[in-house]
Amino acid sequence: MGVLSNGRSKISILPFLSTIFSLLALVTESSNLTKDYYKRSCPMFDQVVTQIVTTKQMDTPTTAAAVIRVFFHDCMVGGCDASTLVASNALQGKTERDADVNLSLPGDAFDLVTRVKTALELQCPGVVSCADILAVSARNLVKMTGGPYYDVLLGRKDGLVSKASRVAGNIALPNMTMTRIIDLFKAKGFTVREMVALVGAHTIGFSHCKEFSNRIFNQPDPKMNPKYMEGLRQLCANYTKDPTMAAFNDVMTPGKFDNMYYRNLQNGLGLLATDQAMADDPRTKPIVDEFASNETAFFDEFAKAMKKVSVFQVKTGKEGEIRHRCDQFNNV
Ligand code: HEM
Ligand SMILES: *[C@@H]1O[C@H](CO)[C@@H](O)[C@H](O)[C@H]1NC(C)=O
Numbered sequence: 221m222g223v224l225s226n227g228r229s230k231i232s233i234l235p236f237l238s239t240i241f242s243l244l245a246l247v248t249e250s251s252n253l254t255k256d257y258y259k260r261s262c263p264m265f266d267q268v269v270t271q272i273v274t275t276k277q278m279d280t281p282t283t284a285a286a287v288i289r290v291f292f293h294d295c296m297v298g299g300c301d302a303s304t305l306v307a308s309n310a311l312q313g314k315t316e317r318d319a320d321v322n323l324s325l326p327g328d329a330f331d332l333v334t335r336v337k338t339a340l341e342l343q344c345p346g347v348v349s350c351a352d353i354l355a356v357s358a359r360n361l362v363k364m365t366g367g368p369y370y371d372v373l374l375g376r377k378d379g380l381v382s383k384a385s386r387v388a389g390n391i392a393l394p395n396m397t398m399t400r401i402i403d404l405f406k407a408k409g410f411t412v413r414e415m416v417a418l419v420g421a422h423t424i425g426f427s428h429c430k431e432f433s434n435r436i437f438n439q440p441d442p443k444m445n446p447k448y449m450e451g452l453r454q455l456c457a458n459y460t461k462d463p464t465m466a467a468f469n470d471v472m473t474p475g476k477f478d479n480m481y482y483r484n485l486q487n488g489l490g491l492l493a494t495d496q497a498m499a500d501d502p503r504t505k506p507i508v509d510e511f512a513s514n515e516t517a518f519f520d521e522f523a524k525a526m527k528k529v530s531v532f533q534v535k536t537g538k539e540g541e542i543r544h545r546c547d548q549f550n551n552v
């Protein structure tokens with residue numbers, strides 16, 4: 221640009237050219253997400269992601285839940301910008317993934333993104349963002365486990381900030397009241413119906429005993445099915461000594477993305493206090509009942525809400541970068 225403005229006074233065509241250049245720069249900077257963002261710059265994008273995600277999920281079926289959870293957390297803390305993937309470092313200190321609430325964020329998700337990124341860097345170096353890899357991987361894994369398909373727009377940049385201190389207040393906890401959770405989602409533009417659908421992701425995956433120990437040991441929750449409680453007590457008997465102990469979020473069909481989660485809630489088979497509370501609260505119960513009896517209604521709403529999550533506060537243009545490695549910023 222410097223060269224162009226120096227020449228402006230000398231040659232008459234240059235002002236015109238420079239206008240075009242600044243227009244181009246503007247377009248690039250505010251460029252919106254598109255479905256075929258990598259069509260020219262990385263034509264193998266879809267194929268590479270699909271192949272690696274499929275292989276990893278078949279080898280390690282815990283991957284799907286891990287990736288969906290990490291993706292959701294990433295988006296809720298400063299937008300879908302892969303900031304959750306950054307390891308703690310000297311420059312920014314303790315990062316999102318090492319916030320206390322993130323202590324249990326699963327390694328399979330980080331491993332998957334690293335594999336996809338490594339493969340894509342060989343095909344088209346410096347082109348594909350970690351944020352896009354995470355968004356498409358999560359979508360593919362919802363589908364692979366039996367859930368709905370939705371389009372994911374592409375062109376996210378990777379964020380330049382990741383701080384553990386930004387996690388608190390953005391991520392729902394199982395000991396929060398329903399009002400608090402509704403407010404938390406509302407503050408990010410999500411309706412109660414979208415919230416109920418999104419939490420339906422708990423139709424797959426695990427929770428560690430400490431996340432629900434209170435309602436099976438200290439203050440046994442009368443809403444919980446007694447036989448289920450007995451089973452969980454046995455499973456978690458030793459959880460303080462062995463903190464890796466975990467239970468399926470959906471005790472009936474733990475690896476299948478279906479509407480069983482909502483049917484469980486109707487039968488006192490919700491694992492987390494907040495899960496079970498959704499079947500009780502007058503604001504959420506009608507939606508739980510609807511999703512429990514109509515899987516299509518759940519899938520439609522989940523797909524719509526995930527699409528919305530996946531563009532939440534995304535960064536484009538100079539707001540971010542294409543990380544060379546998903547676990548560190550480029551300037552370290
Ligand atoms: C009321 C809001 C929510 C609360 C309180 C909550 C809380 C939790 C907790 C405590 C765990 C267990 C973590 C562990 O022990 O490792 C968990 C797991 C999980 N959450 Fe949520 N969550 C909420 C909403 C969501 C949403 C909106 C999604 C995705 C769209 C989601 C996806 C998952 C998945 C897939 C797992 C299983 C992770 C795995 O197996 O590795 N959650 N959640
Ligand atoms: C991006 O697209 C969305 C939806 O099409 C639109 O609402 C928004 O204004 C666009 N943003 C920019 C920066 O072009």
Ligand SMILES: *[C@@H]1O[C@H](CO)[C@@H](O)[C@H](O)[C@H]1NC(C)=O
Nearest residue numbers: 320321393394395396397430
């Ligand atoms: C909820 O749990 C978190 C972490 O387990 C804890 O720091 C917080 O104090 C608890 N909040 C309430 C209201 O009990």
Ligand SMILES: *[C@@H]1O[C@H](CO)[C@@H](O)[C@H](O)[C@H]1NC(C)=O
Nearest residue numbers: 455457458459460461462463
């Ligand atoms: C409890 O955990 C300890 C430490 O991991 C282990 O040695 C012991 O066998 C466990 N006991 C039961 C009943 O699971």
Ligand SMILES: *[C@@H]1O[C@H](CO)[C@@H](O)[C@H](O)[C@H]1NC(C)=O
Nearest residue numbers: 513514515516517518520521
């Ligand atoms: C189930 O939900 C879908 C999508 O909202 C709707 O079109 C359909 O009519 C519902 N089916 C029943 C039996 O209510």
Ligand SMILES: CC(=O)N[C@H]1CO[C@H](CO)[C@@H](O)[C@@H]1O
Nearest residue numbers: 317318322323324325326327
């Ligand atoms: C402090 C701490 O244990 N942080 C963990 C957060 O989650 C990641 C991913 O599983 C772990 O690697 C960190 O050790």
